Structure formats: structure tokens, C-alpha cells
Amino acid sequence: MFRPAPDSQLAGRICLVTGATSGVGRATALALARRGATLVIGARNPAKARATVAALRRQSGNTSIEALLADLSVQGEIHRLAREFRERYGRLDVLVNNAGARFLERRLSADGIEMTFALNHLGYFILTNLLLKELLTGAPGRVVNVASEAHRLCGGIDFEDLQGEREYQGKAAYAQSKLANLLFSYELARQLDGTGVAVNAVHPGNVLSGFSRNNGWLSWLRHLAGSLAAGELRLPGRAAQGPIYLASAPEAARVSGRYFVDAAEHQSSEASREGAAAKRLWEVSLRLTKLAKG
Numbered sequence: 538m539f540r541p542a543p544d545s546q547l548a549g550r551i552c553l554v555t556g557a558t559s560g561v562g563r564a565t566a567l568a569l570a571r572r573g574a575t576l577v578i579g580a581r582n583p584a585k586a587r588a589t590v591a592a593l594r595r596q597s598g599n600t601s602i603e604a605l606l607a608d609l610s611v612q613g614e615i616h617r618l619a620r621e622f623r624e625r626y627g628r629l630d631v632l633v634n635n636a637g638a639r640f641l642e643r644r645l646s647a648d649g650i651e652m653t654f655a656l657n658h659l660g661y662f663i664l665t666n667l668l669l670k671e672l673l674t675g676a677p678g679r680v681v682n683v684a685s686e687a688h689r690l691c692g693g694i695d696f697e698d699l700q701g702e703r704e705y706q707g708k709a710a711y712a713q714s715k716l717a718n719l720l721f722s723y724e725l726a727r728q729l730d731g732t733g734v735a736v737n738a739v740h741p742g743n744v745l746s747g748f749s750r751n752n753g754w755l756s757w758l759r760h761l762a763g764s765l766a767a768g769e770l771r772l773p774g775r776a777a778q779g780p781i782y783l784a785s786a787p788e789a790a791r792v793s794g795r796y797f798v799d800a801a802e803h804q805s806s807e808a809s810r811e812g813a814a815a816k817r818l819w820e821v822s823l824r825l826t827k828l829a830k831g
């Protein structure tokens with residue numbers, strides 16, 4: 538069988554992509570593998586992880602691909618993944634935080650934290666902070682946070698009812714978590730200014746993926762119908778263009794603290810650019826994750 542040789546743009550670079558067994562994450566992982574990266578995928582389900590690694594190796598012709606397992610809504614499992622990564626690789630060049638979901642019913646994570654916030658925001662926050670030393674060791678490096686235009690639906694983080702204890706609406710919780718992705722990206726970019734590690738956020742578009750399948754088939758179909766009605770439903774390969782650009786394009790290495798749709802910079806909402814909210818979210822996130830300051 539003909540296998541195109543992987544191009545060497547990312548040869549020798551170590552890339553970690555979360556949520557890479559489907560959708561945007563899988564398409565991003567495949568593109569990075571084709572560019573010759575040493576690729577680690579974060580995955581929850583061992584059987585899916587094995588199948589995805591085998592498929593990515595076959596499709597890319599790159600054998601330097603493996604999976605590390607973790608449920609990224611569970612803090613202890615993120616710590617374990619980070620530990621295993623550190624022991625095996627010691628350095629990280631590109632981190633793509635992508636694993637995310639929407640929960641129409643309020644649920645708690647294993648740590649007792651509302652699931653949307655635990656997975657979509659704290660998942661990114663903990664993994665990035667735990668691998669910061671490895672990113673700095675690998676500098677110049679990149680952090681790519683997969684966010685969403687849905688952040689515009691949230692006028693600000695509700696610090697008084699952060700986890701929807703008083704009132705929970707799945708769409709609002711999702712929008713808040715995606716606003717948190719932007720606040721986190723901008724604050725981290727500020728903190729890492731001058732280190733050579735670029736941090737950016739990206740909206741992948743409305744995607745034909747597994748997104749919202751956890752809420753049942755009907756909800757998934759509604760999500761797809763809504764995307765079609767809004768005039769856009771992308772295949773994952775198309776949706777991954779933005780993450781791939783930020784993770785690998787040479788010119789993107791010089792850009793940090795920005796929001797992208799595909800390879801184009803966009804202005805995110807006013808609420809996402811509030812420095813005080815970003816700092817407050819950082820403090821709250823430190824408290825909820827018991828990560829030490831600094």
C-alpha cells in the first residue's frame with residue numbers, strides 16, 4: 538500500500554493532543570503525525586485509545602505515536618497522565634487542550650465539581666500547569682486551547698454561582714466554560730510572556746463530530762440541525778485547520794494571547810478580555826485544584 542512519507546515540519550517535536558479519539562482532536566492529531574511529530578494522544582477509553590493509535594500510525598505512516606489514558610474530568614487522573622508524560626518524554630513542545638463536552642443535565646465529577654467546569658476548564662488548567670516545566674524546557678513551545686464562539690453567549694463568569702448550584706442550564710454552563718478557556722488562555726499568555734511559549738485559543742467551527750452524543754442521540758441530532766440551520770457544519774478535518782495552524786505553522790510561533798478562527802485572528806468578546814476576571818478565575822481554579830501558586 539502506498540504511504541506518503543510524513544513531511545518533517547514537526548520532526549523531533551513532541552506534541553500532546555487531548556480528546557484525540559474523535560472529532561477535532563483526532564483530525565488535529567493525524568495532521569501533526571503526518572508532519573512527523575512524536576505524538577501522544579490523551580484518551581479515556583483504553584480500547585478506543587489502542588484503535589486510534591493504530592489508525593493514526595497507519596494513516597500517517599508515523600510510528601512515534603502512543604496514548605496516555607486519563608479521564609480529564611478527574612484531577613487525580615490528570616496528575617497521573619502528567620506524571621507518566623514527564624517520565625517518558627521529559628519535554629513538551631506542543632500541547633493541544635481539546636477534550637471537551639456539553640452536559641445538558643447537571644452532573645458532578647469524581648471530585649464533586651460540576652462536570653462542564655471540571656472537564657472544559659479545569660481539565661485544561663490542570664494539565665497545562667502540571668506540564669509547564671516541560672513546556673518551558675521545550676521552548677519555543679505552544680499551547681493551543683480549543684475554545685468556541687459559544688463564549689459570546691456568556692456575559693461574564695458567574696463567580697457567585699460558578700458551578701450552577703442555584704440554577705443550571707447546560708448551554709449556559711458550556712458557554713461559561715468556553716469563556717473560561719479564553720480568560721485562561723490570555724492570562725497564561727501574560728504569565729508566559731517572554732518565555733518562548735505561545736498560548737492561543739481557537740474556535741473550530743460547528744463540527745460534525747461526537748459532540749453532544751453524551752446527551753443522547755436526539756440532542757446530538759438537534760446540535761447538528763442547529764449547526765446546519767446556522768449555515769455551517771464542518772467535517773473534523775476542516776474544523777481542525779485552526780488548531781493545526783496554531784500547533785505547527787512557523788509564523789504562529791510568534792503570536793500569543795490571541796483568539797483564532799481557522800488561521801485568522803478574531804476579536805473575542807469583551808468579557809473574555811477582562812484582566813481582573815481572568816486573575817480571579819485563576820485564583821479560584823488554583824483553589825479548586827489544590828495546585829500551588831507559581
Ligand SMILES: NC(=O)c1ccc[n+]([C@@H]2O[C@H](COP(=O)([O-])OP(=O)(O)OC[C@H]3O[C@@H](n4cnc5c(N)ncnc54)[C@H](O)[C@@H]3O)[C@@H](O)[C@H]2O)c1
Nearest residue numbers: 556558559560561608609635636637685743744746747748
Ligand atoms: N462540535 C462543535 O460544533 C464544536 C464547536 C465549537 C467548539 N468545539 C470544541 O471542540 C472540542 C472538541 O470537540 P469535538 O467537536 O471534536 O467533539 P467530540 O465529542 O468528537 O470530541 C471530544 C473528545 O473529548 C474526549 N472527552 C470527552 N470527555 C472526556 C473526559 N472526561 N476525559 C477525557 N476525554 C474526554 C472525547 O472522548 C473525544 O475524544 C471541544 O473542546 C469542544 O468544546 C466543538
